[in-house]
Amino acid sequence: MVPHDRRERPEDEAEGPCGGHRQHASHPHQQPLRRHRLRDSGKGRVSEPGRQREGPRGSKDHRGVTEGSAGSTAISLATVAPAYGCRCHVVIPDDAAVEKSQIIEALGAIVERVRPVSITHRDHFVNIARRRALEANIASTQIESNDRQTNGSAYVKTKMLHTKQTNGSAHANTELSSTGKYCPISDSKGGFFADQFENLANYRAHYEWTGPEIWEQTKGTIHAFVAAAGTGGTIAGVSRYLKEKNRNVQCFLMDPPGSGLFNKVTRGVMYTKEEAEGKRLKNPFDTITEGIGINRVTRNFMMAELDGAYRGTDREAVEMSRFLLRKDGLFLGSSSAMNCVGAARVAQDLGPGHTIVTILCDSGMRHLSKFFNDEYLANHGLTPTATGLEFLDQ
Ligand SMILES: Cc1ncc(COP(=O)(O)O)c(C=O)c1O
Secondary structure, three states, X not given: OOOOOOOOOOOOOOEOOOOOOEEEEEOOOOOOOOOEOOOOOHHHHHHOHHHOOOOOOOOOOOOEEEEEOOOHHHHHHHHXXXXXXXXXXXXEEOOOOHHHHHHHHHOOOEEEEEOOOOOXXXXXXXXXXXXXXXXXXXXXXXXXXXXXXXXXXXXXXXXXXXXXXXXXXXXXXXXXXXXXXXXOOOOOOOEEEOOOOOOOHHHHHHHHHHHHHHHHHOOOOOOEEEEOOOOXXXXXXXXXXXXXXXXXXXXXXXXXXXXXXXXXXXXXXXOOHHHOOOOOOOOOOOOOOOOOOOOOOOHHHHOOOOOEEEEOOHHHHHHHHHHHHHHHOOOXXXXXXXXXXXXXXXXXXXXXXXXXXXXXXXXXXXXXXXXXXXXXXXXXXXXOOOOOOHHHHO
């Protein structure tokens, strides 16, 4: 799925931003200049409802699929859901670029934009998405029960199911669903929570597809892979696969502001003493990048095999995006730009003669209201000023 372009592109290499290195970038969204195109996106594959852990297999049954997403996974899910006869309900943090919600709605899915809160809060977007699936399951059981009673047949143990489900980590909020406002899939035959953060189908898609594609397209000459993590699925699947092919391929995390993964990889703990809960000066989500950075270790991230980590700033991501636009005609989203900052850092450290790969996750088209909005950047002190790559030296 995600039929951006399934054609294989010829391998094409050239000097990257840090002269003397071959840098490869895989991405499904752009016309290639010096880069490889993935045959399909991992997100796309993960988003196929039939591939999901305990997903609604053979699901021409009008089930609903729910997901908590910063946007990309939701767009993939919303794209494929109708083909599976599924309805799609997405919960998205309201600091994500609004055009992503618009795309998801245009694809026919329901979008709930919610305030960003900690994952420990019941109203974190992921917890709400899980709850919506539970609500749909309860509603569908109730509908079934009512139907059977109307037909004079036996009684269904609705109450038992309700008790079992509300004992889970996310509690079904029947109050909300009874309004019908937030449970638009309640008339479906139940709900399935795709759970991209914890569902290992995510990691597996990258292990089975993205990793091999990178290996094939670089003809096994790759020296290093670097990427930021959102769910961790990409970096985990790719790093595992590459390490199995060649232990000497080095794999690095690129971490954006506000994320705890850099510390986890380099020091084994999510937070330094200075960053302990309550001591942070900034909101942990206070970054212009979207879809990357996290303050918990997901099941997917746990599968990663990493040699180290880098940290990138919002300014570097903005400057890199403008540099690549000017120099290579690449119109990239914020996480892709951050990944390229990571590739440049690895190139600086490894020196000339190395093949370094990163991922171009999405295009700038999904980032017009923030990352490519001059006013927004000026308000956040991020107006780009660099003429070359001098920002990497700061
Ligand atoms: C735009 C974008 N870039 C990067 C990522 C990170 O990929 P992963 O979730 O595989 O770590 C995501 C995750 O959803 C994303 O939406």
